[in-house]
Amino acid sequence: MVNSDDIRFFLILASEPTLAAGARRLDISPSAVTQRLRLIEQRLGLRLVTRSGRSLVLTDEGKLLAERGPPIVDDIDELVSDMQARRSNITGHLRVLAPPGFGRRYVAPLVASFGEGNPGIRVDLELSDKLGRHLDRRWDIAIHIGHLTDIGLTMRKLAPNRRILCAAPSYLAEHGAPETPGDLAGHRCLALRENEEDATLWRFSSSAGAISVRVTPFLATNDGEIVRRWALDGRGIIVRSEWDVADDIVSGRLVPLLEDYAIANADVVVLVGPAASRAGRTQAFLDYLAQAMSPPPWRGLNS
Known part of the structure; x- marks a missing residue:
C-alpha cells in the first residue's frame, strides 16, 4: 500500500506539466522520479499517469488521487501538529492513583499546582492503598509506598522513606x-x-x-x-x-525508639501504565513529581 509520503510525491508530480519539471521541483533525477512512480503504481495495481509527448497526463485514477489526496495529507499534517502541541503544551486527561494519607499530604497539592500550571490538562486523583485491586483499572501513574512484587509495569523510586x-x-x-x-x-x-x-x-x-x-x-x-x-x-x-x-x-x-535496630525501608515508588508511558503529559508529571521529591520534603524539616 502507499503511504502519506507517496501521496505527497504524486501530488507534487501531478502539479507539474512534465516529468522533468517534477524532478526539478523534487530535486531528484528524472530516472528516480520514474522509478518511484512505477513503484507506487505497482503497489496500487493501476496506472496514475500516461505520457503524451513530453507532457504528463493523469489517468482517471490519477485525477482521483490528485483530487482527494490534498485533504488526506492536510489531515495528517494537522494530526502530527496536534500531537506535537500536546507534548510541548501538556494537554489531555491524566489519571493518578495514590495512597490516602500520602496522597492527601503530598500528592494532592502537587496535582493541583500541576493542573494550574498546565490549563490544557485534566487530572483525576484517586486515593487508595489497594494497588493490587486497581491493576485492571485505567490509570496513568500510580504511587505506592513499600515493597512491591514485580507486576510487569515500569517502576522507579521516587523518594527514600524510612x-x-x-x-x-x-x-x-x-x-x-x-x-x-x-x-x-x-x-x-x-x-x-x-x-x-x-x-x-x-x-x-x-x-x-x-x-x-x-x-x-x-x-x-x-x-x-x-x-x-x-x-x-x-x-x-x-x-x-x-x-x-x-x-x-x-x-x-x-x-x-530502638535506634540501634533498623526496620526495612518503605520507599516511595511510582508506576507508569504501559499506554501512558509515551504520553507527554505523563512524563511531564513524572518530572514534576521527581523535582518536588528531591530532596524529600520530610527530610528538610530540621534544616
Missing part, C-alpha cells in the same frame, strides 16, 4: 522505653493494617542479625492518621513511615 518505631513522651513517662525488640511484648503496641501486610509481625535488623517480634496490638486500624493520632495521645508505640512522623519527631511530639 520506617520508624516511636512513641509519645507521655507514653514513655508512664511505661518506659523498650531496650530491645523483645521488650515490645510487654508494651502497648498500635498496629496499622494496610497494603494487606502482616501488621503484627514487626521485623528489625542489627549487627547481630535479623529479629522478628510478634506483637499483640492494644489498638489496630487501617487508617494511618488514626494510628498516628493514637500515638500522639500517648496510647502506645507505633511503626510509621518517616514521611508521616518526621515533623512530630523534630518537634518532640514523638520520640524514636
